[in-house]
Amino acid sequence: MKLQNCLHHQKVHRFLHTLCAPLGVSGIILLDGRSLHLENCGLVDLGTLPFCAESAHKYLRLKAGDVALLNDPSTGGSCLSEPTLVTPIYLGPGQPEALLTTRFSVAPILDPQLNEKNLRIPPTPIVVGGQLNEAILAAISQHPDCATDFVPRFHMAYAKLQSAARLASAAFPALGIDLSRNHLKNYFADSKIVMSRALAELPSGETQVQMNLATGERVKLVLEMSEDHVICDFAGTENSSRFHLTNSATFGVCLGTLLALLHQEIPINSGSFQVLEVRTPLGSFLNAKPNVSTFLGVFSAAPQVAQFIVNAVAKLNPRLRRSEAALGPSFLQFQFASQKPMFDWALGGSAATPNMPGEDMFSPWHKGTQLSIEQLERNFPIQLQTCALRAGPAGTGKSKGGTGIVKSYRLLAPAKLTWWLECGKARPEGVDGAKDGSMSEIYVTGKDGTKQELEPFGSMDVATDDVVTLATATAGGFGQVEEI
Amino acid sequence: MSWKLGLNIGASFAELSAQSGNQLLHKRWFMPKQSLVEGLRAFLQEHPQINSAELRVCSQLADWVLEKRMGANFAWLCTAGFEGWARLNLPFRRSQLSLEPKRAAPLLDKDLVFGIGERVDSRGGIVKPLQIEELEFLVTKLELASVKEIAVGFLHSHLNAKHEKMVAQFFSGKGFRVRCSSDYPSSDHDELARWRLSILDSYVNHDLLEQRERTAKLKSEIPQITQVQFCDFHGSFFLSQFAWVQNLSDGPIFHCGLERFLLLDSQDTQTSLACEFGTLDVTTPKLTLTSIQPTQVVQKGPWNVPEFGEKQLGFEPGPMLLGKSLVPTFLDILFLLHGSESLGFLSGLSQEKSEKRILETLFTMAKDQLKNQDLDSRAIAQSLSDVAVNSLVQQILLFSPDKSVLCTGPLAPLMSEKLRAQAGELLEVSCADHGFTISTALAAGADA
Numbered sequence: 001m002k003l004q005n006c007l008h009h010q011k012v013h014r015f016l017h018t019l020c021a022p023l024g025v026s027g028i029i030l031l032d033g034r035s036l037h038l039e040n041c042g043l044v045d046l047g048t049l050p051f052c053a054e055s056a057h058k059y060l061r062l063k064a065g066d067v068a069l070l071n072d073p074s075t076g077g078s079c080l081s082e083p084t085l086v087t088p089i090y091l092g093p094g095q096p097e098a099l100l101t102t103r104f105s106v107a108p109i110l111d112p113q114l115n116e117k118n119l120r121i122p123p124t125p126i127v128v129g130g131q132l133n134e135a136i137l138a139a140i141s142q143h144p145d146c147a148t149d150f151v152p153r154f155h156m157a158y159a160k161l162q163s164a165a166r167l168a169s170a171a172f173p174a175l176g177i178d179l180s181r182n183h184l185k186n187y188f189a190d191s192k193i194v195m196s197r198a199l200a201e202l203p204s205g206e207t208q209v210q211m212n213l214a215t216g217e218r219v220k221l222v223l224e225m226s227e228d229h230v231i232c233d234f235a236g237t238e239n240s241s242r243f244h245l246t247n248s249a250t251f252g253v254c255l256g257t258l259l260a261l262l263h264q265e266i267p268i269n270s271g272s273f274q275v276l277e278v279r280t281p282l283g284s285f286l287n288a289k290p291n292v293s294t295f296l297g298v299f300s301a302a303p304q305v306a307q308f309i310v311n312a313v314a315k316l317n318p319r320l321r322r323s324e325a326a327l328g329p330s331f332l333q334f335q336f337a338s339q340k341p342m343f344d345w346a347l348g349g350s351a352a353t354p355n356m357p358g359e360d361m362f363s364p365w366h367k368g369t370q371l372s373i374e375q376l377e378r379n380f381p382i383q384l385q386t387c388a389l390r391a392g393p394a395g396t397g398k399s400k401g402g403t404g405i406v407k408s409y410r411l412l413a414p415a416k417l418t419w420w421l422e423c424g425k426a427r428p429e430g431v432d433g434a435k436d437g438s439m440s441e442i443y444v445t446g447k448d449g450t451k452q453e454l455e456p457f458g459s460m461d462v463a464t465d466d467v468v469t470l471a472t473a474t475a476g477g478f479g480q481v482e483e484i
Numbered sequence: 485m486s487w488k489l490g491l492n493i494g495a496s497f498a499e500l501s502a503q504s505g506n507q508l509l510h511k512r513w514f515m516p517k518q519s520l521v522e523g524l525r526a527f528l529q530e531h532p533q534i535n536s537a538e539l540r541v542c543s544q545l546a547d548w549v550l551e552k553r554m555g556a557n558f559a560w561l562c563t564a565g566f567e568g569w570a571r572l573n574l575p576f577r578r579s580q581l582s583l584e585p586k587r588a589a590p591l592l593d594k595d596l597v598f599g600i601g602e603r604v605d606s607r608g609g610i611v612k613p614l615q616i617e618e619l620e621f622l623v624t625k626l627e628l629a630s631v632k633e634i635a636v637g638f639l640h641s642h643l644n645a646k647h648e649k650m651v652a653q654f655f656s657g658k659g660f661r662v663r664c665s666s667d668y669p670s671s672d673h674d675e676l677a678r679w680r681l682s683i684l685d686s687y688v689n690h691d692l693l694e695q696r697e698r699t700a701k702l703k704s705e706i707p708q709i710t711q712v713q714f715c716d717f718h719g720s721f722f723l724s725q726f727a728w729v730q731n732l733s734d735g736p737i738f739h740c741g742l743e744r745f746l747l748l749d750s751q752d753t754q755t756s757l758a759c760e761f762g763t764l765d766v767t768t769p770k771l772t773l774t775s776i777q778p779t780q781v782v783q784k785g786p787w788n789v790p791e792f793g794e795k796q797l798g799f800e801p802g803p804m805l806l807g808k809s810l811v812p813t814f815l816d817i818l819f820l821l822h823g824s825e826s827l828g829f830l831s832g833l834s835q836e837k838s839e840k841r842i843l844e845t846l847f848t849m850a851k852d853q854l855k856n857q858d859l860d861s862r863a864i865a866q867s868l869s870d871v872a873v874n875s876l877v878q879q880i881l882l883f884s885p886d887k888s889v890l891c892t893g894p895l896a897p898l899m900s901e902k903l904r905a906q907a908g909e910l911l912e913v914s915c916a917d918h919g920f921t922i923s924t925a926l927a928a929g930a931d932a
Contacts, residue, residue, distance in 0.1 A: 003850065006787040007867040014791075014871045018775065018878045043581070167881050174910045175874045194786045260581040265786055268580075310583070322583075356584060361572045364583045370573055373566070374640060374673040377606035386565035389572070405572065408565075 001190045008178070009187055013037075013267050015177050019168055023160050025103040028089070028168075029053035030096050034188070034270035036179075042367050043302050044078040044245070045103060046259075046268070047252025052076030053099040056086040059123040062099070064088060067127035067158065072120050073246050074290035079298045080118035081108040081147065085126075085157055089165050092173030094180045100165050104157040105368070106147035107343045108295060110333050110418050112459035114242070115293035119145045127158070148340045191271030196228035198262045199275060203316035211308050213301060214424040214456070215242050217285060223312040230258060231277045232309065237284040243301035244288035250305070251278045257306040260364055261313060261320070300422060303327035303365035322351035323401050323437070324428035325475035327363055330440050332470055334382065334415040334462075342380040344371060344409075348422060348440065348473035349395065349402025352431075358402025358475045360389055381412035385467065390438060390474055397434025397477025404438065404472035410465065417444075417462045423473045424456040434477030441471040487537040489709070490926025491524075492728070493695065494743045495548035496799035497829075498523055501923035502534055508927075509534075510920040512829045512894065516800070520698070521705060528708050538711040540926045541699055544743065546688045546722045548798065550760065553589060556690035558633035559626055560592050560683060561651060564599030566639065570683065571597075573676050575762055588760050591687045596631060598622060600638070600651070606673075608643030614650055623658050634662045635686035637679035642670040661689060668718055670765050671755050677765035684722040684761070692721045715926065718766060728925045729769045736884035738774075738876070738903075739921060740895035742815075742830065743799065745774045745876075747883045774879050776872045778895070779803060782812040783849070790849040790864055792872065804842050807835030814872055816842045818898060820865045826898045828919060870906065877907045888912035894919035 020026040020039035027038040027049045035050045055075035056068035068086040071077040077084060086101045109117045119140060126133055141151045179187065206224045213219060220236035232254045245253070255276055259266060266272055280287040285301065288294065307327050314320040326348030335341040347366060350358040373384050385408040395401030421440040428437035443453045447465040454460070462468060485504050492499040498520055502509040509531055513523040528534055549555050560570070571590045578585040602614040626634070634655050641648045645666035652662040663682040670678050696714055703712050715727035732750045739746040748771035757764040757771075777796045785791030792814070801808035803815040805824070815827065820842055824831035846861040880889050880903070891900035891913060900915035907913065918924070 001788065003789065006789045007864065009787050010785065010789060010791050011867065011871050011874065013787075014875055015878065018875045022882065041581075163882055167878060170910060171874075171878055171881060174908055175877060175906065176870070177874075190787070198786070256581050260583045265580055267786065353584070359587065360568075362576075362587075364581065364585070372674040372676065373569070374606065374675045377640075378673050383605065383611070384565075387569050387572075388565060389568045405568075 001193055005186050005190060008183065009190055009267070012177055012179065012187060015172070015175065019164055023102040023164055025049070027053070027101050029099045029101060031057065031098065032096075035273065036098060036269055038268040041252075041256070041268070043253045043256035043306055043365055044249040044298050045252060046255045047248040047250065048073075048076050048078045048246065049084065049101055049103060050076075051248040052084045053086045053101040056084075056123045057088070057099055060125055062086065062088045063129070064090060065127070065130035066125060067161065068123050069126040069154075070121055070123045071118070072122050073249075073294045075123055076248065078103070078249060079294045080116045080120055081106050081295070083121060083154070085161050087127075087161055087165050089168040091168065091179065095172065096179055096184060100161065100168060102157055102161050104153050106150045106153055108333075109145060109147060109341055110295070110343070112416070112418055114296055114418065114420055114457060116295035117145050118147060119143045188269065188271030191267045191269050192274045195266055195272035195275050198264055198266055199225075199230065200227055201263065202261060202313060205316045207312050207315045209308065209312045209315065213240065213243060213304055214426070215240070217243065219305065219308060221308060221312055223309065225313070225316065229275055229277070231279070233279040234284060234286050235279065235281050237281060237286055239283055240285035240301075243285045243297045244292040244294050245286050245297040245301060246294065247280055247287045249294070249298065249302065250280050250286040251276075253302045253305050254278045254309060256365075257309040260306070261310065296420070299331075299366070300328045300420070303363060306365050319354065321431060322353050323358070323395075323397075323431045323434065323476035323478045325349060325351040325358060325363070325401065325437065326404070326423040326428065326440060326473035327365055328422045329363070329366055330420060330422045330442075330470060330472050332417060332419040332442070332468065334380065334409070334411070334417055336381060336413055336415045339380070342376065342382065344376065344407070346370075346405050346407055346470060346472045348404040349437070349475040351475050352395070352397060352399035352401045352434070352478035354399065354478055357400040358395070360403040361405045361472070362402055383410045383412060384408065385410055390471055392438065392474075393435065394438035395428075395430065395435055395474045395477045396481065397430055398479030398481055399434070399477060401428065401430070401434075401437045401475030401477045404440070404474045406469060406471045408467055408469040410467045411462055412464060414461065414463050416459060417468060418459040419454065419457060419470070421456040428473055428476040430476035431478050433480030437474040437476045440473045442469065444468050485533070487534045488927045488929050489537045489539045490923040490928070491539060491541045492922040492926065493520065493541065493543045493545065493699070494741070495544060496802070497742055499920055499923045500524065500527055501920045501927045502527075502531065502537065503924070503927040508924065510918065510923070512920070514833060521702065524702065524706060528706065535708055536710055537708055538713065539702065539709050540713045540715060540929065542715045542724065542728045542922065542926055543692060543695055544725045545692055545695055546725050547744070549688045549691045550684070551796075551798065554691060555591065555687035556633055557593055557596060557629065557631050558635055558686040558689075559596045559598060559622070559631050561598050561600050561634060561636045562679070563603060563639045564601050567597045567599045570637070570676060570679055573762060575760075591683060591761070596629065602638060602647045604638065604640040604644045604647065606640060608640060610644065610646070614647040616650060616654055619651065619654055623655075626660065632661055633686040633689050634660050635682040636662060637665040637675065637682055639675055641666040642673075642678060663689070668720065668766060671767060672765055674763075674765055677756065677763045680761055680764050681720060681722065681766060684764075685720050688721050692724070717768070723766065723768070726768055726771065728922045729771060732921075732925055736880070736889050738880060738889045738891050738899070740891055740893040740899040742778060742894055745777050747772050747774060747880065749884070772879075772883065774876055776814055776875050778815050779813045782814070782817070782846070782868060788850070788852055790846055790868060792868070804845065805830065805834045805838040807838055810845070812842050812845050817865050817868050817872070820862065821869055822898060828894045828897075869902070873902050873906045877903060877911060880911060888914075890914050890916060892916040892919070892921035
């Protein structure tokens with residue numbers, strides 16, 4: 001890499017980072033489909049956000065001042081509760097045409113089978129020539145399957161997108177950022193070199209692994225790692241009735257896992273993507289057909305697949321081994337009469353490694369902030385009795401596994417409860433002599449004190465004054481405690 | 485003739501302004517070399533016409549107490565069943581996916597967190613009354629642990645503060661200093677955003693109180709000083725560092741301090757403030773820290789050339805130009821490119837051979853890329869400067885919808901010139917007359 005180029009790349013990268021950071025999950029995608037920059041992305045976002053932007057422009061032929069809104073996974077959405085906004089930006093004469101995109105979250109709405117019921121939005125021209133289409137927004141917000149927080153969150157995301165788009169168009173040419181043909185070519189080429197250089201810290205070789213998801217589906221992976229290339233071949237992976245990930249989502253999972261394994265910041269763009277090849281068989285849950293619910297795929301299967309890849313890499317280098325942990329969130333939904341449902345979630349503790357304990361209530365694969373207790377109680381007929389770390393010796397070892405959390409909800413009105421426990425009924429295993437963790441649990445305690453333990457997922461009616469307790473898994477520990 | 489003195493106490497620098505009618509005098513000094521009292525005495529000796537003055541004081545110490553984790557042990561009392569809630573919601577530091585990111589280090593000692601049996605519901609109704617007798621055992625426990633500060637946060641206390649007030653009264657009566665989350669004006673139903681203020685204040689209380697006690701003594705130690713007044717903001721020690729902002733004039737300002745860069749607009753407000761520990765539920769003038777700070781470190785980046793890291797060095801040991809540190813900072817880049825005179829007050833502190841050392845350090849960071857290239861360390865410094873100024877221009881444009889900004893503070897002349905040169909017509913940049921923005925605002929005497 002030439003020094004002059006590197007100095008310019010740094011300028012470009014910093015500019016793009018400063019532009020995108022206030023947007024949260026965001027990116028700049030060139031009209032030819034290449035990703036120029038991705039920021040704050042989760043696993044699935046890395047693969048789906050670029051596809052989303054491309055789809056929006058393909059269907060709507062966006063012009064200056066237009067904004068597209070979409071969430072449909074078949075056109076690049078991750079899941080229905082994560083809508084995406086896309087708008088074109090003009091970077092100056094001789095510069096590539098690009099799309100600025102950002103994704104926001106709204107409360108999921110689930111049916112008793114845990115499929116997402118949120119309104120499916122195909123690529124929709126929500127803003128045309130700078131004018132918000134109030135009629136479309138009103139129609140969306142009045143739909144019974146539209147989340148109650150959709151409109152305020154849309155407005156927040158749209159305001160930030162507008163500011164960033166204006167800034168990009170004004171500042172890009174004025175601040176000496178040059179992404180004309182040769183500079184762009186060098187930027188991508190050198191990004192690939194940066195990624196390859198970082199890959200050198202990971203082991204090389206080939207390994208085959210197999211696992212079953214919590215609900216029994218088989219996942220197979222042949223992982224080939226060399227100095228500058230990684231192949232994830234999922235041939236032999238089964239289909240699932242419950243988990244679905246689109247092809248682009250699976251690519252994002254693999255890329256995100258690689259990035260998580262590297263201990264340095266990497267410019268995330270199509271240049272750095274080039275080191276990775278992902279092969280997903282048609283008909284497997286990793287290459288789902290359109291119009292299926294991807295909610296459980298995104299929140300449960302994606303973290304499991306990510307961890308599966310980490311475990312495969314650890315077979316090539318045992319120093320990367322970690323204990324077992326619940327990888328995605330456990331969640332529940334209360335559907336009250338004449339009100340949109342309440343959705344809440346919690347993470348278990350993260351895995352321990354030979355040198356470090358796990359973090360409490362954390363997963364490396366899930367981003368998101370907990371809902372405010374006061375807001376939940378204000379908006380829904382519930383009262384939380386506790387939000388506390390689980391007690392007990394589970395997960396102890398030389399490095400302790402991260403601890404899960406207990407959340408207890410007292411119902412102030414009857415409701416239909418729907419729930420999903422990450423980790424199912426499995427106790428996360430400790431490694432090398434450490435204690436196993438504790439499994440996720442959910443139970444209902446009636447007014448008379450009777451306790452009913454529930455299966456890992458399902459749906460049932462609960463009554464006023466029932467207390468629903470969700471306890472997320474504590475991770476297994478790593479290594480035996482040394483005796484003095 | 486009576487004078488008003490405004491004193492801004494930073495972590496390493498003190499800034500003083502004296503005003504009487506149209507007369508305005510200033511002084512800045514480096515506290516590791518000249519103490520607060522010594523600096524004040526020296527100023528008054530230089531200006532014997534100041535024979536009677538009221539002193540108004542603002543302190544930036546809270547920032548540094550938090551940054552360096554120097555605060556006091558304190559107890560956290562919250563609704564039973566939610567003892568770990570504040571700690572569990574501390575943000576993680578890394579935005580890119582990582583297997584091992586770290587939460588912001590907690591301020592709370594786990595052994596000093598106590599759940600109190602009480603409950604208020606979402607309408608402010610009392611579900612479980614507080615029993616004062618429950619608190620008795622805590623007194624001995626806290627005394628044994630030498631804890632003097634207590635932060636209290638109960639659910640829905642913004643709707644019904646009765647229980648928090650009972651706790652505050654009980655412990656104040658036993659000689660403890662108590663901060664309740666309901667003490668602060670609240671605009672939203674978010675217990676964490678409200679609790680954090682009482683936690684932060686309890687953490688910084690001790691150090692700021694000590695500083696205040698020392699500063700209050702100036703009235704007895706220095707005969708010219710007739711009164712000492714401290715500027716607060718919402719009654720909060722932590723927020724008092726922003727008290728001076730309310731006294732500023734119109735429009736967006738880019739404050740270019742030696743220790744901190746800040747974007748602010750006292751004509752506009754924001755209803756939450758982001759900090760390392762999460763969001764705070766507080767209404768302040770619109771303000772934000774910029775992503776480039778004066779002592780932002782320079783380190784080797786993924787492109788194998790130096791770039792700005794996330795950490796700030798502060799002034800202990802400080803930028804390399806002071807001769808003690810081995811890590812270059814943004815101030816060192818400015819020093820290389822524009823010379824020590826451009827850095828105003830810092831020019832008197834720069835050490836011989838610093839320039840050579842900084843150049844050598846940049847060279848070492850980039851040597852793999854510098855091989856067989858006809859560029860040198862100064863070119864790297866120039867590129868770093870461009871990156872920093874670009875970043876600042878972008879942030880200013882996002883902050884200021886009318887694309888104009890007034891630069892204030894000791895580095896304003898240099899930074900305003902750089903912003904103009906880089907932003908061109910994109911941004912209208914003006915520069916304040918002098919670099920003593922904060923102390924002048926304090927001396928002007930408007931109420932906080």
